[in-house]
Amino acid sequence: MGKVNGGFLVSQAVQREGIEQVFGLIGYYVSPIFAACSKTGLKIYDTRHEQAAVHMADGYSQLTGNPGVAVVTGGPGFANAISGIIKAYKSFTPLVLITGGFEPQRKDAGGLEDMDQLTLVKQYTKWCGTVYDTARIPEYIAIAFRHAVSGRRGPVVLEIPINYLRNEIDEELVVWPEKYRTDAKIYGDNEKIAEAICLIEKAKKPIIIAGNGVFYSKAEEELKMFAEYTGIPVFTVNAGRGVLPDDHELCFSPGRALEAGPQLYAFKNADTVIVFGSSLDYSVSFGRPPVFAQNQVFIQVDVDPSEIGFSCRNIDVGIVGHSNVVLKQILDSMKASGKVNKNKYSSWISELKKIRFDFWSDLEKDINNNSKPIHPQRLISDIQKVIPKDSVIVMDGSNAMLWACLLFKCYKPGHHVIGPSGTYGPMGTGLPLALGAKIAKPDKVVVLYTGDGSLGFNLIEVNTAVRMGIPVVIIIHNDSSWGFCRETQRTIFGDSSCNYGTDLGFTRYDKIIEDFGGYGELISDPDDIVPALNRAVNSNKIACLNVIVDGEMSPGANFLNGTVKVNEKE
Template identity: 50%
Template structure:
């Protein structure tokens, strides 16, 4: 018996064959056949209130699983609504496939509804963006899209599917399925000579460090990194989607690898004699690998799957290794016994001593506040004390972001998501990222720590969460202002403020009105009871905490100083 399906159903079948069992999207005429196909094939649909949230949710799912995720929009305004999210995901190297509808090609240039060449709007900024030509070829393009999203440096692929090919009927028996082989992640093996040069450099090093980034998650190299760190004794910092690859609490883990938070990592970055960058771009989030964060005299080793990333910032690279991180670390483990690496115990003890000094001074500075509002340091320490060790945190905002990343612990890759990750740096992504993370990891406790300003960007997705039963805990760092711009104004214009004060928004009441659990917290004593009730709740819970706005994080001050220095002196050291 011949089995006939339309193009929308065929797309769903192709996704299902590739093990993709959920999509994030917003329905509309051009996507109607796609959504009908998803329903027919049993693909879980997370329907949102705005297209940018669909892409952000897919981004969140990809970052906690290390696997490709799919978002769906209509063409025209649906896709243009999603463009910022598409570019954010690309600059963060999240493996996504974004499927969009499109107007019928035979109606081009006569003013058809939502007629716009939208896939070409982003072709210069994503890995691949193309219009699917026929219904018969939908599986071919979906398989190619997944292949391109996950291979090499991960990123975003956009597939535009005109509504006429989505409604067109095809016989399943006539489809030439590409096969799973093309979608497998292809391994790039490093040069043995390069690995030996790195180990030779380490043999004469006294103070090396490793900074491991998102490549750890997407190469699935966490076990190999831990083994190499333990075998070599080299201290390690983790950052972005690779945060927690060596879990906080490990004797060689020194926590967050982002210098922007102004934490104890700054001492290690400046005083190391050899810096090993693994799966991480040398962009502004890592100080470009240059002074004043690093020292120009340091030896730099960079390992990346993309040769174009080596020394991209202009930093001199002493050893560059092109290869998959898992394979590179396996080769390092094989070769380590052939080299006489010195003990780095004294360096490790020096870092621990400096770390202890940092936190002692930090506590003197930030825990002395005794005003009427809540101290953000006490807030984060208290809520963290109630969370399970393997919780997933999503952190968003400016001042709130810096506080959260500085203080929240992480015990596994894909367990800490930065709202404005990548060089695009958009705030307001935290809520949909957290919802996507929870959708992909339903058994994990997901905490969103967000500024009050940033939460407003995708506020309608509170309805999405409550309507679909996605339970996360939201802690709002509510200081009634845009924190970073206000601090910048205070420094540059002697406290002459404009366009930065927001007032206190009652996000707790908004959540309650939508059917969730909301609480307002105005004192330290209220934090723990509110957090325990949030953990026990069976629905989304929001704890709206009134924060003392004068307590600015070390990171807020550091970024404000760096970004407002237009002299070029910081770059020169």
């Protein structure tokens, strides 16, 4: 055995986790890692900003369900990555961030980029730690991965000071961890399972809300079997979109209250709400009135006990466990009893279908709208005529994102990625998320639907896409403004002309992307959408359709600014 340095140990340890690529930006403190990756075959997707590296890892994770890995340098590089860490934490996305750092032996003496880095992010990670021995690098990477994927998933940060990355040691001193984490699932308490079944059997108008926990526990088959056996309608939210396909007869998605669709009626009129793997946060109006009713029965299943009743909603039965095994436990027990009549809820299903039909009939009048600027509903309808059903849709912005979340259908788990997801809600994450998603699913069409404002945050990563050969299609919902903020101001102040800091002016983003080496077209006529999108998809480059749209507010935007009342949907 020969000598190995810390950078080599990082590369090897990451590959032992089944990771084939990392996302990062070069810097002094991580140079040994980059050098080792080039020698060991670990692919590096290098970005133009550290925040984008973390978001790319996030996008990769959301498509695969496995941790993405980002590598960023210490000091300002690490500081640039913090927003991405918080986003992952607030969205429960598993990822591993490896950062370099200042030599501990020389700290507190005025050295360049000497920072207490982990203090900045400790409260927004599942775990963070520092390596102080080169030989223990594989051990610490194993610890990091274990924390990222155990229980409720989330980001972890591992700091490795530069001297331990450069240091060479005898390879025989290194202990490579094996069998250091379990894949065992947490089963629900049998008494709680029985209590939940009792409440479900009494229900007359039940609904299921399925969220992130269903996706990350890979419970789509268990959810489908449970829904079909009981006949209970399903609303999927956040990373849970697609765990039951939107074209399934029992799927009434989207399920976030934010989209302000027919789900508002279901939420208010259900008598029993069964929540699998979803936080009762703002995206579902905290499970509280006025969107939900005060006297509803709530059953909540989550792998994290602190999530049960998180919003102070009264929870009649809380079950701690992974969604896949708890679903199976409930289903098996119900089958054994033989009491279930799935036709019991047929009138409730018919009621929901009527509400859904009326909602979409009213909204879909704009599908064939030939007006200019282009109506968002016409744009999204035409996009869905072109792209395959199994395409990945990444949605970013405010009003643009809310239109997209409402209108785009989802048929596969993980194939809807919401940029401002979780309770952090950062805009501008869409482009790097889409790049990470394309790397995870290179055989799928990946479409980023984004506002013009949100695109600007990480626009430079078009250069990354061109350099690294990552062909995604960007659809810009371009109303030349911060549209949601503009309309919210007008609602608040009662002045239809107010425009405080919301005007962005018109920009030829398509030309910018062409100058980077991508493909771009400006679209102002709705009849040009379909042929232009075909050209963009077939360009095999990062491509952009810069679409001049009507700035009309989505139902979700109107709901958030208070101009849509819940009782108007009843």
